[in-house]
Amino acid sequence: xxxxxxxxxxxxxxxxxxxxxxxxxxxxxxxxxxxxxxxxxxxxxxxxxxxxxxxxxxxxxxxxxxxxxxxxxxxxxxxxxxxxxxxxxxxxxxxxxxxxxxxxxxxxxxxxxxxxxxxxxxxxxxxxxxxxxxxxxxxxxxxxxxxxxxxxxxxxxxxxxxxxxxxxxxxxxxxxxxxxxxxxxxxxxxxxxxxxxxxxxxxxxxxxxxxxxxxxxxxxxxxxxxxxxxxxxxxxxxxxxxxxxxxxxxxxxxxxxxxxxxxxxxxxxxxxxxxxxxxxxxxxxxxxxxxxxxxxxxxxxxxxxxxxxxxxxxxxxxxxxxxxxxxxxxxxxxxxxxxxxxxxxxxxxxxxxxxxxxxxxxxxxxxxxxxxxxxxxxxxxxxxxxxxxxxxxxxxxxxxxxxxxxxxxxxxxxxxxxxxxx
Numbered sequence: 001x002x003x004x005x006x007x008x009x010x011x012x013x014x015x016x017x018x019x020x021x022x023x024x025x026x027x028x029x030x031x032x033x034x035x036x037x038x039x040x041x042x043x044x045x046x047x048x049x050x051x052x053x054x055x056x057x058x059x060x061x062x063x064x065x066x067x068x069x070x071x072x073x074x075x076x077x078x079x080x081x082x083x084x085x086x087x088x089x090x091x092x093x094x095x096x097x098x099x100x101x102x103x104x105x106x107x108x109x110x111x112x113x114x115x116x117x118x119x120x121x122x123x124x125x126x127x128x129x130x131x132x133x134x135x136x137x138x139x140x141x142x143x144x145x146x147x148x149x150x151x152x153x154x155x156x157x158x159x160x161x162x163x164x165x166x167x168x169x170x171x172x173x174x175x176x177x178x179x180x181x182x183x184x185x186x187x188x189x190x191x192x193x194x195x196x197x198x199x200x201x202x203x204x205x206x207x208x209x210x211x212x213x214x215x216x217x218x219x220x221x222x223x224x225x226x227x228x229x230x231x232x233x234x235x236x237x238x239x240x241x242x243x244x245x246x247x248x249x250x251x252x253x254x255x256x257x258x259x260x261x262x263x264x265x266x267x268x269x270x271x272x273x274x275x276x277x278x279x280x281x282x283x284x285x286x287x288x289x290x291x292x293x294x295x296x297x298x299x300x301x302x303x304x305x306x307x308x309x310x311x312x313x314x315x316x317x318x319x320x321x322x323x324x325x326x327x328x329x330x331x332x333x334x335x336x337x338x339x340x341x342x343x344x345x346x347x348x349x350x351x352x353x354x355x356x357x358x359x360x361x362x363x364x365x366x367x368x369x370x371x372x373x374x375x376x377x378x379x380x381x382x383x384x385x386x387x388x389x390x391x392x393x394x395x396x397x398x399x400x401x402x403x404x405x406x407x408x409x410x411x412x413x414x415x416x417x418x419x420x421x422x
Contacts, residue, residue, distance in 0.1 A: 003041065093140065220258075263304060
């Protein structure tokens with residue numbers, strides 16, 4: 001029987017091979033490592049039985065049908081109605097006034113009536129689900145912390161043992177205090193994503209409020225408090241002016257005794273609907289990839305975990321790719337892309353006063369997308385962990401080569417090496 005080398009193998013240091021489809025890795029001897037790296041096809045007789053079974057289990061050698069496997073998994077997940085993933089914006093208000101913010105539809109919060117409607121909608125969904133993921137976002141979601149807490153507790157009260165419930169918050173970190181951290185643990189907040197814009201000097205130029213022009217120290221204190229007991233993913237926004245501040249930021253985490261065992265870091269290039277700040281000139285993709293590789297190495301050197309793309313662990317990359325997942329704004333309009341929040345013409349439905357989701361005809365447009373119809377995706381070795389290009393970003397950039405891709409396409413080897421050697 002003939003087997004092929006998986007096209008999704010990543011050859012790492014110390015004779016370690018990781019497969020992106022199985023998400024497994026094995027360590028082999030130098031001779032086998034070299035053989036697997038050079039050969040494209042194999043016979044069963046090329047391996048001892050125990051080694052053969054290990055290679056097959058990790059998908060490092062495989063039958064020549066990997067794209068079919070990916071296609072099946074992608075479509076099975078796309079139409080899995082027993083899973084749901086929601087990005088919920090309880091408010092588009094924010095206590096910061098970041099001048100690059102793409103969230104231009106500010107001033108909107110869930111009313112008390114809409115809070116009840118949304119909470120009941122979520123509770124009504126529970127009997128149909130075995131997996132529920134909620135990311136609370138904004139604006140600044142902690143401005144509506146009591147509602148978030150009450151909703152999560154209501155879900156936990158009703159949820160049975162068959163439901164896997166995950167809940168995260170994306171926050172600027174400014175409002176975090178010890179009481180909120182304790183309450184987060186009680187109501188199933190598993191991860192905080194906290195956004196920072198570089199060193200103290202650079203951050204304070206961009207992320208400030210009317211009342212506080214120096215928010216950096218408060219954010220660092222929020223990270224310190226949260227990381228004692230909660231996983232914290234720090235998103236470091238980078239632009240042309242703060243690319244040299246990563247080292248200083250890591251030093252500040254160490255100086256403030258932040259618990260780096262609960263911290264992971266990743267960088268994201270600043271996104272903006274309009275670049276209206278002299279302190280916020282945007283990087284192009286190639287510039288960003290170079291810096292991301294540099295920062296991944298630096299984080300490892302200083303003892304911090306550098307995050308893989310979130311889809312490494314998540315079954316649903318984003319709402320666009322799944323029939324039962326949406327972004328929800330404070331008016332209870334629903335969207336397939338979080339970047340379209342507030343743009344009512346882009347909404348695909350509404351959670352009505354009866355707590356029933358009424359979808360429009362355009363709600364199915366995302367389901368027509370398949371990465372396997374894109375030649376670049378079919379050939380790409382990170383396809384199993386990204387699920388294909390971001391269709392929205394790809395369209396915005398006129399379907400150019402290498403657009404809409406995850407940064408791991410350039411940096412996965414370095415990130416995996418650092419992860420297994422951390």
